[in-house]
Amino acid sequence: MRRITYSCMRRWLFLSTNSLSLLSTEKDSAAKYMMLSSLIWLIVPSLLGLFLAIKLVWPDFLNQSPYLSFGPMRTVHTNGVLLGWLSMVQVGAMYYMLPRLLNTTLWSERLGNVTVWMWNIGMTIGAGTLFMGITSGVEYAELIWPLDLYIVVMVSLVILNAFMTVAQRQERQFYVSVWYFLGSMVWLPLVYLVGNVPVEMIHVPGVHQLNMNWFLGHNILGLWFTTMGVAMVYYLLPKVTGLPIYSHKLSLIGFWTIAIFYVWNGPHHLANGPIPPWLQKAGIVPSLLMIIPVWTVIANVFGTIKNQMNLIRDNVIVKYLITAGIFYLAACLQGPFQSFMSVSAVLKFTHWTVGHAHMAPFATFTFIGMAAMYYIIPRLTGQSLYSWSLANWTYWLGTLGFLVMGLSLWTAGVMQGFAWIDGKDFMAVVEAIRPYMLLRILGGAMMMASMVVFLWNMVMTVRTSQAKIPLEQSDQKVMVQS
Amino acid sequence: MERNTTKLIVLSLFFFAVGFVATVLLPFMDQGLMRPTPTAEYRKELILDQPDSPEARGRALYMQYGCQYCHSQWVRPVLADERLGPVLRAGDSYYDAPHLHGSARIGPDLLWVGDRIPDKGWHIQHLIDPQGVVEGSIMPSYNWLTEEELEALAAYMVSLKYIENPDDVVDPQYRY
Numbered sequence: 001m002r003r004i005t006y007s008c009m010r011r012w013l014f015l016s017t018n019s020l021s022l023l024s025t026e027k028d029s030a031a032k033y034m035m036l037s038s039l040i041w042l043i044v045p046s047l048l049g050l051f052l053a054i055k056l057v058w059p060d061f062l063n064q065s066p067y068l069s070f071g072p073m074r075t076v077h078t079n080g081v082l083l084g085w086l087s088m089v090q091v092g093a094m095y096y097m098l099p100r101l102l103n104t105t106l107w108s109e110r111l112g113n114v115t116v117w118m119w120n121i122g123m124t125i126g127a128g129t130l131f132m133g134i135t136s137g138v139e140y141a142e143l144i145w146p147l148d149l150y151i152v153v154m155v156s157l158v159i160l161n162a163f164m165t166v167a168q169r170q171e172r173q174f175y176v177s178v179w180y181f182l183g184s185m186v187w188l189p190l191v192y193l194v195g196n197v198p199v200e201m202i203h204v205p206g207v208h209q210l211n212m213n214w215f216l217g218h219n220i221l222g223l224w225f226t227t228m229g230v231a232m233v234y235y236l237l238p239k240v241t242g243l244p245i246y247s248h249k250l251s252l253i254g255f256w257t258i259a260i261f262y263v264w265n266g267p268h269h270l271a272n273g274p275i276p277p278w279l280q281k282a283g284i285v286p287s288l289l290m291i292i293p294v295w296t297v298i299a300n301v302f303g304t305i306k307n308q309m310n311l312i313r314d315n316v317i318v319k320y321l322i323t324a325g326i327f328y329l330a331a332c333l334q335g336p337f338q339s340f341m342s343v344s345a346v347l348k349f350t351h352w353t354v355g356h357a358h359m360a361p362f363a364t365f366t367f368i369g370m371a372a373m374y375y376i377i378p379r380l381t382g383q384s385l386y387s388w389s390l391a392n393w394t395y396w397l398g399t400l401g402f403l404v405m406g407l408s409l410w411t412a413g414v415m416q417g418f419a420w421i422d423g424k425d426f427m428a429v430v431e432a433i434r435p436y437m438l439l440r441i442l443g444g445a446m447m448m449a450s451m452v453v454f455l456w457n458m459v460m461t462v463r464t465s466q467a468k469i470p471l472e473q474s475d476q477k478v479m480v481q482s
Numbered sequence: 483m484e485r486n487t488t489k490l491i492v493l494s495l496f497f498f499a500v501g502f503v504a505t506v507l508l509p510f511m512d513q514g515l516m517r518p519t520p521t522a523e524y525r526k527e528l529i530l531d532q533p534d535s536p537e538a539r540g541r542a543l544y545m546q547y548g549c550q551y552c553h554s555q556w557v558r559p560v561l562a563d564e565r566l567g568p569v570l571r572a573g574d575s576y577y578d579a580p581h582l583h584g585s586a587r588i589g590p591d592l593l594w595v596g597d598r599i600p601d602k603g604w605h606i607q608h609l610i611d612p613q614g615v616v617e618g619s620i621m622p623s624y625n626w627l628t629e630e631e632l633e634a635l636a637a638y639m640v641s642l643k644y645i646e647n648p649d650d651v652v653d654p655q656y657r658y
């Protein structure tokens with residue numbers, strides 16, 4: 001009876017089933033197109049990031065027109081990789097994983113494909129407006145309010161699809177990934193709305209805007225990218241290794257501690273800022289408690305493979321997931337450390353923060369996104385991956401590139417922080433960190449190379465006409481040979 | 483709960499709400515955060531009340547070209563900021579929409595740049611040829627701005643100045 005109701009609703013929402021040929025109803029097509037089109041938003045905005053690094057050494061590089069100047073380019077870089085690539089690959093992975101975890105199909109492939117189109121069109125318009133300098137001016141929330149509304153509608157459709165898939169499930173028990181996916185669905189719209197209140201229409205005192213700005217800046221990472229990413233790890237690791245997750249209880253402790261503590265973290269971005277001490281402390285103390293959910297993930301990941309550590313060597317996907325876990329731990333140790341008022345007094349406003357801000361989005365969640373695509377895309381196209389050796393190149397270029405970039409930024413940041421305290425001339429400090437800015441370009445170029453190899457590998461996987469090795473299509477616990 | 487969607491959603495919302503109320507809504511009750519300073523009033527008269535003034539136009543350009551990504555407008559009660567002028571107070575950006583406090587100092591802080599460099603001509607020259615004015619600068623040139631736009635940006639720069647406030651604490655509480 002329930003199944004009939006759901007299919008009626010689906011038909012009611014999409015009356016003309018055959019007239020929308022652009023919107024496939026083929027199984028898993030939404031996941032496939034979402035993930036593949038996310039590659040555009042990996043490559044282009046990341047390339048802009050590399051340009052920005054070059055601009056910080058040679059300021060007149062690509063500076064002949066207002067559209068290519070630093071500010072607009074930076075907004076396209078950040079919005080592109082976060083709202084484009086990362087969000088899309090994670091939603092694509094959810095479209096693939098959620099039905100399998102619940103033993104059903106995605107409620108509506110067509111609706112899924114609507115969101116694929118909406119996402120790409122929205123991102124294109126968004127990038128265009130940002131390049132033209134049409135911006136709300138709020139860091140990480142630069143899109144103007146009509147586009148924010150568009151995103152809210154789009155995300156609502158994703159949420160509708162996810163919850164209807166849950167509603168029509170055959171498997172009653174929720175695996176932990178389902179918890180994380182559903183939590184993300186609940187939190188994303190709320191976080192996004194708080195951070196995107198149109199202050200040009202509704203007056204909010206500046207200091208509260210600052211607070212809400214960083215409520216978004218922090219929680220979009222914690223209650224969207226993190227929870228989606230962790231859900232993906234908990235799905236991929238057992239699938240790829242054939243080993244059960246070390247502890248189900250631990251993963252649930254992780255989920256609820258994220259739910260309880262993460263949302264408090266916003267004010268630690270305002271350490272030593274114009275907010276009362278109680279609010280600063282309300283942000284800093286929960287930051288320290290974040291070690292609990294981080295530890296549960298790390299313990300689970302390592303616990304799962306502890307007797308088969310050779311998998312890290314033998315299997316590129318496992319190597320990606322483990323590395324992502326290590327960088328996740330590092331980012332989440334760095335975060336609370338920086339949130340201390342005394343440490344923040346040194347490191348805030350320096351390049352240290354830039355290094356920190358790249359660690360989780362790139363070395364954790366981009367890696368998880370890539371691992372997910374290595375696993376899912378061959379399964380959706382029926383082709384084995386074009387080249388595991390190229391996948392290995394992607395891994396090493398990305399990991400080493402990030403380490404070069406991160407370490408140069410962190411070193412530069414520490415130098416800046418202490419030099420400012422010593423009262424050194426601002427320009428002398430700019431001069432002193434120039435070598436590190438050059439190293440950062442090198443690291444960025446390696447990261448970019450890693451992404452280009454990844455793109456090539458994916459494109460060739462989709463385009464290759466005959467499968468070299470027949471791929472196990474079922475989702476039994478198969479080992480991926482690397 | 484491992485089977486119940488409603489419970490999962492309700493609890494997730496509840497914990498979110500607790501943190502949201504504590505860190506976002508509760509601060510609105512803090513009167514100290516809700517009082518505009520004379521600096522804020524000065525900027526309101528110049529910018530909010532006169533959307534066609536050069537200062538307002540300059541602020542829009544500042545936002546449009548993302549100056550805030552390299553220049554903070556945020557002086558803290560810490561040693562590193564001692565030479566940057568008075569500490570930023572909650573009420574200083576009371577009327578700002580949006581706030582332009584920024585989060586990085588790739589270039590110098592501009593909260594009180596109008597006090598430091600009150601000469602509009604300097605700012606215009608610096609925007610056209612940063613390296614000519616400050617040796618070794620990594621600021622890009624804005625020579626493609628029109629004369630009117632350069633004037634407006636310079637007017638905005640000069641308007642970023644501290645207005646005396648009798649309520650100010652002379653020695654801020656925290657120093658690191």
